[in-house]
Structures are given as C-alpha cells and as structure tokens.
Amino acid sequence: MTTTAVKPATMAQALGRALRDAMAADPAVHVLGEDVGTLGGVFRITDGLAKEFGDDRCTDTPLAEAGILGTAVGMAMYGLRPVVEMQFDAFAYPSFEQLVSHVSRMRNRTRGALPMPITVRVPYGGGIGGVEHHSDSSEAYYMATPGLHVVAPATVADAYGLLRAAIASDDPVVFLEPKRLYWSKAEWSPDHPEEVAPIGRAVVRRPATGGRTATLISYGPSVPVCLEAAEAASAEGWDLEVVDLRSLVPFDDETVCASVRRTGRAVVVHESTGFGGPGGEIAARITERCFHHLEAPVLRVAGFDIPYPPPMLERHHLPGVDRVLDAVARLQWESEWTEGRAV
Amino acid sequence: MTVLEQPGAYRPTPPPAWQPRVDAAPLLPDAEPYRLLGTDAAADIDPALLTRLYGELVRGRRYNTQATALTRQGRLAVYPSSTGQEACQVAAGLVLREQDWLFPSYRDTLAAVVRGLDPVHALTLLRGDWHSGYDPRDHRVAPLCTPLATQLPHAVGLAHAARLKGDDVVALALVGDGGTSEGDFHEALNFAAVWRAPVVFLIQNNGFAISVPLAKQTAAPSLAHKAVGYGMPGRLVDGNDAVAVHQVLGEAVRRARAGGGPTLVEAVTYRLEAHTNADDATRYRSDAEVEAWRAHDPITLLEEAMRDRGLLDDQAVQSARDAAERMAADLRTRMHQDPALDPMDLFEDVYAEKTGQLREQADALRAELAAEEGER
Numbered sequence A: 001m002t003t004t005a006v007k008p009a010t011m012a013q014a015l016g017r018a019l020r021d022a023m024a025a026d027p028a029v030h031v032l033g034e035d036v037g038t039l040g041g042v043f044r045i046t047d048g049l050a051k052e053f054g055d056d057r058c059t060d061t062p063l064a065e066a067g068i069l070g071t072a073v074g075m076a077m078y079g080l081r082p083v084v085e086m087q088f089d090a091f092a093y094p095s096f097e098q099l100v101s102h103v104s105r106m107r108n109r110t111r112g113a114l115p116m117p118i119t120v121r122v123p124y125g126g127g128i129g130g131v132e133h134h135s136d137s138s139e140a141y142y143m144a145t146p147g148l149h150v151v152a153p154a155t156v157a158d159a160y161g162l163l164r165a166a167i168a169s170d171d172p173v174v175f176l177e178p179k180r181l182y183w184s185k186a187e188w189s190p191d192h193p194e195e196v197a198p199i200g201r202a203v204v205r206r207p208a209t210g211g212r213t214a215t216l217i218s219y220g221p222s223v224p225v226c227l228e229a230a231e232a233a234s235a236e237g238w239d240l241e242v243v244d245l246r247s248l249v250p251f252d253d254e255t256v257c258a259s260v261r262r263t264g265r266a267v268v269v270h271e272s273t274g275f276g277g278p279g280g281e282i283a284a285r286i287t288e289r290c291f292h293h294l295e296a297p298v299l300r301v302a303g304f305d306i307p308y309p310p311p312m313l314e315r316h317h318l319p320g321v322d323r324v325l326d327a328v329a330r331l332q333w334e335s336e337w338t339e340g341r342a343v
Numbered sequence B: 001m002t003v004l005e006q007p008g009a010y011r012p013t014p015p016p017a018w019q020p021r022v023d024a025a026p027l028l029p030d031a032e033p034y035r036l037l038g039t040d041a042a043a044d045i046d047p048a049l050l051t052r053l054y055g056e057l058v059r060g061r062r063y064n065t066q067a068t069a070l071t072r073q074g075r076l077a078v079y080p081s082s083t084g085q086e087a088c089q090v091a092a093g094l095v096l097r098e099q100d101w102l103f104p105s106y107r108d109t110l111a112a113v114v115r116g117l118d119p120v121h122a123l124t125l126l127r128g129d130w131h132s133g134y135d136p137r138d139h140r141v142a143p144l145c146t147p148l149a150t151q152l153p154h155a156v157g158l159a160h161a162a163r164l165k166g167d168d169v170v171a172l173a174l175v176g177d178g179g180t181s182e183g184d185f186h187e188a189l190n191f192a193a194v195w196r197a198p199v200v201f202l203i204q205n206n207g208f209a210i211s212v213p214l215a216k217q218t219a220a221p222s223l224a225h226k227a228v229g230y231g232m233p234g235r236l237v238d239g240n241d242a243v244a245v246h247q248v249l250g251e252a253v254r255r256a257r258a259g260g261g262p263t264l265v266e267a268v269t270y271r272l273e274a275h276t277n278a279d280d281a282t283r284y285r286s287d288a289e290v291e292a293w294r295a296h297d298p299i300t301l302l303e304e305a306m307r308d309r310g311l312l313d314d315q316a317v318q319s320a321r322d323a324a325e326r327m328a329a330d331l332r333t334r335m336h337q338d339p340a341l342d343p344m345d346l347f348e349d350v351y352a353e354k355t356g357q358l359r360e361q362a363d364a365l366r367a368e369l370a371a372e373e374g375e376r
Ligand SMILES: Cc1ncc(C[n+]2csc(CCOP(=O)(O)OP(=O)(O)O)c2C)c(N)n1
Pocket: B107, B146, B147, B148, B175, B176, B177, B178, B179, B180, B206, B208, B209, B210, B271, B275
C-alpha cells in the first residue's frame, strides 16, 4: 500500500483512505451503516474496511437510520467513536430525531459528561442524475441545530483532511460529501496527505488581485462552479475571489469578512434552496459585519424553492456558471465609485 | 392456458422452501402474567430479598407522594409519578450489578434512586434546573429520556459496545406501553436481537399513554408477544408483584450476561395517579377502575405475603415507614433550597470549545447581566 508518487486520486478514494487511516490509528473508531461491509457502500467509500478490520469494526446494520444513529449514541456513551454512513441525503431523515434530540445535545444535557464524538457521513447534493430522494441539499436543517458541526469538503485533499478531523473531533460532525465530486480528481498522495486546517476554517481558493472585484462564497459542490465562473469572469474584466467555507458550523466570519472587506461585493452560491437556506444567514452575517464596506447588496445564487426536480430538469435548478455570472453583473457596478481601488 | 401450463412445459424448480429460522414457541410469553406472591412458590423466596423489596417499596411510595407534594409547593415544575408502579421501579433499580447501565424515561426517577442516585439529583430536570442533575457515569444511569422510546437504541448501542470490548455489562432499558408504538422501539429491539446485545427491555404497561388506553395503541395479543417478531423471548409478568418482576428481570439480565441476547419483559401494572400533576385523569378513566387497582397495590401484596410467612410485624412495618419518612424529610428540606444557576453556563458544553458565535453571544449576555446588576 505504499505509493510514494503523487498520482491523481478521486475524492472517493481520499475519503476511503481517511476512514481506513482513522480506523488504523484508533481502535475506538467503528464504521456502521447500510451496505458498508461486504459491498463497501453504494459509493464504495468503505470498500475494504470490513475485510481489513473485521465485521465488528465495519458493520452492515439492519436497514434503519434512526436505529443506526441511535445505537451510535449508545456506542459513543461507552467511549467508541462511531462513523455512521447514511446511504443518501434524503435517507438520513428517519434519523433526525436521534440527531436533533440526542446527538446534538447530549454533551449539553449532561453538562459535558457525555460528549458525542460521532461522525455522520451524508452523500449529498445533486447533479448526478439521481431520481427522486437522491439529490437533496439538507445542510440548512443541520445548520439550524445547535451542537452539530456541519462540514462539506470541495477538494480531494480537504475530503481526507476534514474527514480525519471530523472523526477526531469530540463533537458530532455532519459530514456532507458532495456526490458529484466523488469522482473528481486531483494530485494527491495518500501516504503524505497534506495538512488541512482544523474544522471551522474557510479558505480562499482563488484570490483577487485588484480591479473590479467581488467575493464568491460557497462550499462543497458549488466551489468548482464558482472557480469556473471566476475564470470566465476574468475574460469580462472582473477579478473574483472565491472563498470555500469548508464548514458551515463553525462559521468562519473572519475569512469571509476579510475577503468581502477587500472586494466590497459578495455572492453566496449553493444548491440548497434560497429561502431558509444557508445563503440568507451568510448574507446577514456579512451585512451585519461589513456594511460600510459593501458596494451592493449581498446576492444569493441558490437552488429554486422547489422540491428537488427530476434529473431531466435538474440543470435548470442547480446554480451554474451563467447564473453566478449574472449575479456578479447585478452587483451595481454602474454606481461604481471605487472602481480600480487597490485590493 | 399459459405457456407454462402446457403439458411438458419447463417448470422452474422453486428455491428451497422457506423455513422459520428459529422456533417461535419458546419465545412466546405466558398466557397470563407471571405471579409469585399468593402462590405456593412464595414460600421459598429468600426472606432477605422480601425484606429488602418491602423497605424499598415503602420508601418508593413515600418518594412519590413527596415529589407530588413538591409540585404543589412550586418546587417541581412537573412530576410524572410512578405511584402504583413501585414494584417495577424497585425491581429495575435492584436487579443490576454495579457495572451495568440503566436507561430510564421521565417516569423512572425512582428506579434511578433505588440504584443509588441522590433523589435531588434525580429530580433536578423536573424542578426546571439543568437537564441532567447527575453525571450518568457515576451510577451508570443514562440521562432521563423524554422523547419516547429514543433511549432504547442507546441502550442497545452501549450494550453492544461493551460486548465488543469484552466487558461484562448489561443494559436495562425502560419504556411505557405507549412508547412501544414508536419506531425507535421497533428499531432498538431489532438491532438488539440481530446483534445479540446484552440488553433487557422492560415495558411498564400501566394501561395508558396520558389518556390513550392500550386498546388504541396496539392490536397485539400482548406487548410481550412483540418480542417473537424480533426473535427474542417475551415475558409477561404481574408488574405489581415485586418478587415476580425481580425474578423475571433477574433471569433476563443473567441470560443477557451469559451471551444469550436480549429479552423483552412486559410488566402489567397501573398508574394510580394522573399522568403528571398537570393531568386530569378523571377525563379518561373511572374511579371504579382506579379503586380496583388500589386493591392490587404492590405494597399490600408484598406485605400480606410477608405477614403470612411471619416475616413482617407491625413494628417492622413502622420502622420501614420511619425510614421512608426520614428520606422524605431530607428530600423536602433540600428541595426547598433554591438552586443557584449561572446564566453564563448557557454557553458551556454546547461544543467542546465555544464557537465564535457563542463567544459573541456570551459576551452580550455578560454585558446584559452587568447592566442588570448596575441597576440594582
Ligand atoms: C416522541 C414523543 N411524543 C410525544 C411525547 C409526549 N408524551 C409524553 S409522555 C406520553 C405518554 C407516554 O405513555 P407511555 O409510553 O405509556 O408511558 P407512561 O407515561 O404511561 O409511563 C406522551 C404522549 C413524548 N414525550 N415524546
């Protein structure tokens, strides 16, 4: 298993490797879920774990999400570090009661006596042509539940680093895996995974250097969309900064606000619905903190406020490059009085 | 005529005939609730056990009346009494070993107290103070659980984890008759059976889920019968016969400890008081029904059996009551002291480390408190 060369790896491989390394490093780490054992999960993220660590460490459970998360609570009470796989975003819903009523607040209810070091891995988001119930962006539900961390990687390296951090965390982490990035590739060495900042730090994926600047803020599957939009925008004379939040909770106000203060304009991009979605919270936080630096209202490019559409129509629903560029164009450049200000 | 019906047509051989994987018969509960008191078998019961159970029942009843009184004095926000169910509570509290875990619901503070918890700590949640007045690890008592049946999968997970580690630990999880309709009841029992987890589930069937009688809750032959569907034994026991409950639970705990897997026990009992002090039970049940159950009171049943065997006299009864009175007096005194809560603790233990947001909110509250202090 020792490959020293840096070769292209997929996000799926990096996630699988993170699980493996976490299990090897700590016998308290147990993986449980539907089809995670023999099959290796429907996305093959847990491939090989049952073989290497045995059925007791990587367990095919009965088909019952509340039962999976509920038993994980008891396992955590006894000192284990369960990593739960939900098969798809929309199939995590039966476990909501356990998540909201117990996982998120057990530490608080017991005044610190019973922390819940549980990682709930959720393959999430659309763009894979999945039929009904296979493409939800459910992050707003999780964000609205105090006590949970909510993390979504956008790169291969982050997928590894953030999943290791999530498993090592003494707090529960809902780990949203962008399904459509599972097969995205990057140069990445499993034997020398690069250091990743702790959970709660955003990162500037593309810095703006000056001119007509704005900040695109996104996470998970929308980050590559924003990067692509930024490239396209540069042809039109805009220099867009792209912030990858990496975690919605905790929220990195510092990195976001520093960027918006530099650029003066911001667009939040996500697949989740706009109404009641994360973008509203993010726009409010920016407005509260950076009002005097803003040249235009913070705009949102989000999924429509509709149930997730059929795959044949999903491209109209998902925020794409054009829609992001349209939003950038609406950032009141005509009233520009700081044009050309140095960044 | 279809192609397959034509003479000489190819007929696929069916796969091997379905067979039950376990024989259902040994899993079935008795037809009638199992009883010991008032039967010939009562003569063989260890007198020391009877004395212990009696003392705990008397103390438990007094604990219930005292806690109910504290609601009237504004010292408890709410109290779901286990009056009438003391036999179940006491047996559940006594049947476990030190290293075992108890998973109580809101109605089971008495079981926790019998297990060794300070009554004031057991009642902390119900006085409107912090959610758990005790560290669950101290007495291996999980936090009192209010969302019905959600504690059951926790018990399964904990027992499973302990078994994987090779530790000798059994979990006893309590649930009400209404709670058996919840999905978590089903999922917990299924997981427990599949994993052969060392868990015992005790249903206290007290006839009602607030106002809703059992007949509107289930069409099962009995709640104990539900065990069969999961492949575990179901036991039906008279929940007001403390000795029978103690014995049945004891057997189930021993079975779990020996690696025999989970057991479901249904104890048939009755909630003599209203659901809580805030409930009006006259809206859904008759006095006659309540009186009939009073005649089957767990304390009277045991007292009579012990007197029959010459194991209890007036003096022993009086000394049990005196001990209970001392407990009640102590509880009263301590519950009449105002607890000191620090509002700044609101931000503690939400996460291992406060997020930036929580630090900001804590600062805001601190400033508010300082301003309030200044106004005084
Ligand atoms: C999930 C959930 N739904 C509803 C309630 C409100 N509730 C509290 S107690 C109760 C009745 C429960 O009856 P049962 O399980 O028989 O227990 P008992 O109160 O009789 O001990 C209800 C409906 C709750 N606590 N949790």
